Amino acid sequence: MTKNGGTLSFGSDTPSDLTFANPPGLNGRFEMKRWQQAGVTGKQFLEAATITNAKLFNLDNSIGSVQVSKRADLLILGKNPLINIDAFDSIQTVISAGKVIPRESLAANR
Amino acid sequence: MDFHTVFGLAGFYLAFISVGVNVAEASQSVTKNVEAVLQSYHQYGVFNGSVLIAKDNQVLYQNGVGFADVNKNLANTPNTPFRIGSLSKTFTALLIMQLMEQKKLKLSDFVHEILPEYTSAEGQKITIHHLLAHTSGLPGHFRLPGWNEGKYQNNFSRAQWLQTISELALLSEPGEQYQYGNLNYFLLGCIIEKLTGMSYQTNLHKRIFQPSNMHSSGVEDAAMDSKIATVGYRIGKSVGFEVQSALNMQVFFAGANIYSTAVDLFKFEQALFSGKLLKQPTLDFWLNTKQSFAWQKDQLALSDNNSLDWLSYNGQLQGFSSMLSVLGDAQIETLNPTKRFTIIILSNNGINYWLKQQLTLDLYAVLAGQHNNSNTVKPPIPITFMLTKAALDGTLEQQVRHLLTHAEEFVVKEHEIDSLAQQLFWSSASHKAAIVWLLNSQLFPNSDNARNKLKALCENQRLLNESVEVCRKHQETSSSKETRKGTLIRNISIVSPELSEPFDNHDVYIVDDKIVSIGKGLQVKANQVINGTGQFLTPGLIDAHTHLSGVPGMSYEHSQAFPNIVEEATKQIPRSYLYHGFTTVIDLHSDPRNIANWNQREIRPQAYFCGAAPVVDGYPMSFIPKPIRYQVTPYFLLDGEYLPPGVDPLQHTPEAVVEKMRAAGASCVKTHYESGFGGKGNLPTPSLKLIRDLKTAANAAQLPLLLHANSQEAQRFGINAGVDVFAHSMWTWSDSTNSAIHGDIRNILDSAIAKNIALQPTIQVLYGERDLFDPTYLDSADLVKVLPRSLINWYKTPEGQSFRNRLAKVDYVKHVLRSDKWANIGKAPIQRAMSILTYMTKNG
Incomplete structure (x- = not known):
């Protein structure tokens, strides 16, 4: 929830039409940078990209927050994302449905 | 129905029977060593059948092992006929290659154009190429309704078969995924019959068996009564082998119904490579297609660091098993006839795929002089x-x-x-x-x-x-x-949206795919412990606006032309979402099949989907040609009286469309208000009543309604209709000179906020057009983390640049590029979208 009461839902529209300039994953990261430039706070972004989206699509029983009985979709970050959205550049480990995956092992051209 | 006869293993053993034909010029030692290998396979019950080995077009060894029919004391010989199973597909593919050579078909021909009896709406895009390469999306024959109940043991007319196949749902879009299945070659058989006006069997005889001098080959068709005396044996439920029960071979038709002998298959191989069946360029094309058409091409590494090309195909059917291998020390298409080995294995005791390969390798090792005079297989015994x-x-x-x-x-x-x-x-x-x-x-x-x-x-x-x-x-x-399997994360700071402050020094315990407990100093058993000291734990991110089919920047034609690039990219794309922290993705315009395919991958964000319900002929179905757009857009909405020919109006009401989506497992409904862009104006937009009804139906099914709306007009419409989410920001304003929040723009934003309509700003979409013109974009280091190099390099080719070049011809872009810098493309819309997001965030 933003200060004036509006609801933001995070979505990147990856890819739009036949452009090569909306690359998977990275396009979402770029969208996060635009949000930061527009003055969105770390907390507002985190809400929009987790619990708000989960509730909008009726998925909040299984995802959207770190709570018991939810799916283990988790990120381990080196920095605090509430202070700066760029903390998502410090992802160390991605946990996807319980699978623990070191971030760099997911990169192309390793 | 079951004709199992059980007999002891001992009865199955038979010493080698020397048949005294043409064991030409093989040295005594080769014969001896080959028989030692075969004997060891036979002793353990692994192999029973016929073998033929040739080098330099000369037969070195041919013989039978064990019985063709134990009860009748009928021994296997090189002239014993065996069902060859899927090796039949090589013959079917060859007939297609011949018809292509005679210009009677093109591989890009649509199947339904030749076979109008194949009426599947979603199969309209299937081409002959797709059938040959098993990429049509057709499921395996065992998915036929009633398969497990034995429905297909009875005689079925060809028309009934085509009707049944037409009713099958595809597992993937034609051309998208490899899915091995007999039905692909079944349809190819029908195509061959249709184009030649002769039966598949007659085609085989006239075009392959007769020119190759194959006298003991043919096809099985009618139910139950086999044309050959050879019996297929399988490992039984209790002790020894059992006779395989009979099967209606019509089911397999051109996918697996041929029988042949080792001698005949050698004649086939000789005829093929001497140019009797295909001209050289066609043969080269066939053997070198990227997606193989009933050939398998491998490299066999040799101990001296050299390697051999190994061309093969094989089959496995009801106790019968076959493999035809050609080994050459150069490119197969330029095979030097003096350095080519042929190894043919036909079995009637169901030798499995891996052991057939191993037997081929062991026989090759004898020929290469690596297998000396041993009486059993090399220790250790496999x-x-x-x-x-x-x-x-x-x-x-x-x-x-x-x-x-x-x-x-x-x-x-x-x-x-x-x-x-x-x-x-x-x-x-x-x-x-x-x-x-x-x-x-x-x-x-x-x-x-x-x-x-x-x-x-x-x-x-x-x-x-x-x-x-x-x-x-x-x-x-x-x-x-x-x-x-438990994973324990120790001493981490939990940052979760419902918490006003981070939970410091907490432990999180995960079992399988779930969070099982959270607390301080948890006492649990875990096989993996992660030290989280000084680190932060957040929920995985959800990207609620993606499009997951295909490869970004590639049209359907591109993806057909560059399958290797597509394959690499398709493997990487899910990993790239995870790399940037997205563990859930929502595709706003997809179907259950595409999403199920995505979720089958082991490493991937979990995907969900919306069904897209455009108004009839509106965006985005307007981009698909008529009348196919009505078939491939299952959820389009009728609005008013216009009814396209052949459309059932009851299937395209808001209620019917939402019900279909709900039944298909959709998580949301998306519709569109788009009057046009990029020179494509005057698209139909929906009526207010239609979208209000859609909203009622969607919410009754507990699905949110999203509206594609990026103009002032569209968002005002969305507010009146009461949609739940705007899938874009409002970047097209009627006052095109202004980019600051004012007047009616402010009113619309305030109304959307008051009605609690969620906004997806999607600002990066606008950069997606601008950045195409950034000359350094494709060299960025960020890109290398998320895209395979092959795809980045392709983007630099004229084909990869085709969308950019098309955009460069749009008047507005031409204008900016002429008078200004590329970075000014989309400047005003970007500013507007940024102002709106700031307004939402800080209350203006």
């Missing part, structure tokens, strides 16, 4: 030999116990054991297959393959009854594995 023999002797359990306690004495390979288990499973000896899969899951506890197969087997009530004990053990080991 574990699959011992297991095969134990399965026949009824001592499988004892053998497995022995292996588990002496595992270090054996060389064990997971795929070899799996191949044997699969052979047992097809033999209807499913309880023996279960024992072998359980062994594999114990030998390879970190692999999911055996466990998953066992799980599927134990979920089938009939199979479970035969394997209760094994299934119970499987249950125990997999549940004891669960407790070991």
Whole structure:
């Protein structure tokens, strides 16, 4: 929830039409940078990209927050994302449905 | 129906019968060594059948091993006919190549154009190429309705078959995924008959068997009565081999219905490579297509660091098993006839895929002089030999116990054991297959393959009854594995949206795919502990606006032309979302099949989808040509009186469309208000009543309604209709000179906020057009992390640049590029979207 009461839902529209300039994953990261430039706070972004989206699509029983009985979709970050959205550049480990995956092992051209 | 006769293993053994034909010019030692290899395979019950070996176009060895029919004392010889199973596909593909050479068809021809009896709406895009390469999306024949109940044992007319196949849902979009299946070649057989006006059988005789001098080959068709005297044997439920029960071969038709002999297959190979069946360029094309058409091409590494090209195809059907291999030391298409080996293996005791390959390699080793004068297989004896023999002797359990306690004495390979288990499973000896899969899951506890197969087997009530004990053990080991699977994250700061402050120094315990407990100093057993000191734990991110089909920047035609690039990109794309923290993605315009395919991958964000319900002929269905747009857009909405021909109006009301989406498992409904852009104006937009009805229906099904709306007009419409989410920001304003929030723009934003309509700003979409013109974009280091190099390099080619070049011709872009910098493309819309987001965030 933003200060004036509006609801933001995070979505990147990856890819739009036949452009090569909306690359998977990275396009979402770029969208996060635009949000930061527009003055969105770390907390507002985190809400929009987790619990708000989960509730909008009726998925909040299984995802959207770190709570018991939810799916283990988790990120381990080196920095605090509430202070700066760029903390998502410090992802160390991605946990996807319980699978623990070191971030760099997911990169192309390793 | 079951004609099983059981006989002891001992009765099956037969010494080599010298048939005294043409064992030409093979040296005594080669013959002796070849027979030593064959004898060892035969002794363990692994191989029974015929073998032919040739070098430099000369037969070096040909012989039969064991019986063609035990009860009739009929021995196998090089002239014994065997069903060759899927090796028939090579013959079918050859007939298609011949028709292509004669310009009677093109591989890009649509199947329905030649075969109007194939009426599937979603199959309209299937081409002959797709059938040859198994990329049509057609499922395997065992998915035919009623397959398990034996419905297809009866005579079925060709028309009935085509009707049944037309009704099958595709598993993937044509051209998108490899999905091996007989029905592809079934349809090719129908195409051959249609184009030539002759039966498939007559085609084979006239175009292949006669020119190759093959006198003992033909096809099986009618139910039950085989044309050949050779009997197919399989490992039985109890002891020894059993006779395979009969099967209606019409089911397989041009996919697997040919019988032939070792001698005939050698004649076929000779005719093919001497240019009697195809001209050289066509042959080169066939053998070198990227997606192989009923040939398999491998490299065989030799001990002297050289390698051989190994061209082969094989089949497996009801106790019969076949493999035709051509080995050459140069590119196969320029094979030097003096350096080519041919190895033909035909079996009537169901030798499995891996062991057929191994037998071919062992026979090649003899020819290459690497296999000297031994009387048995090289020690150590392969574990699959011992297991095969134990399965026949009824001592499988004892053998497995022995292996588990002496595992270090054996060389064990997971795929070899799996191949044997699969052979047992097809033999209807499913309880023996279960024992072998359980062994594999114990030998390879970190692999999911055996466990998953066992799980599927134990979920089938009939199979479970035969394997209760094994299934119970499987249950125990997999549940004891669960407790070991736990992951514990220690001392981390939890940052979750519902928390006003981070939870410092907390532990999070995960079992399987769920968070099981959260607290300080948890006392739990875990097989993996992650030290989270100084780090932060957040929920995975959800990207609620993606499009997951295809490869970004590639049209359908591009993806057909560059399958290798597509394959690499398709593997990487899910990983790239995870790399940037997105563990859930929502595709706003997809269907259950595409999403199920995405979610089948082991490493991937979980995907969900919306059904897209455009108004009839509106955006985005307006981009698809008529009338196919009405078939491929299942959820379009009728609005008013206009009814396209052939459309059932009752299927396209808001209620019907939402019900179809709900039944398909959609998580949301998306519709569009788009009057046009990029020079494509005047698109129809929906009426207010239509979208209000859609909203009512969607919310009744507990689905949110999203509206594609990026203009002032569209968002005002969305507010009036009461949609739940705007899928874009409002970047097209009627006052095109202004970019600051004012007047009516402010009113619309305030109304949207008051009505609690969520906004997806999607600002990066606008950069997606601008950045195409950034000359350094494709060299960025960020890109290398998320895209394979092959795709980045392709983007730099004229084809990869085609969308950019098309955009460069749009007046507005031309204007900016002429008078300004590329970075000013989309400047005003970007500013507006940024102002709106700032307004939402800070209250103006």
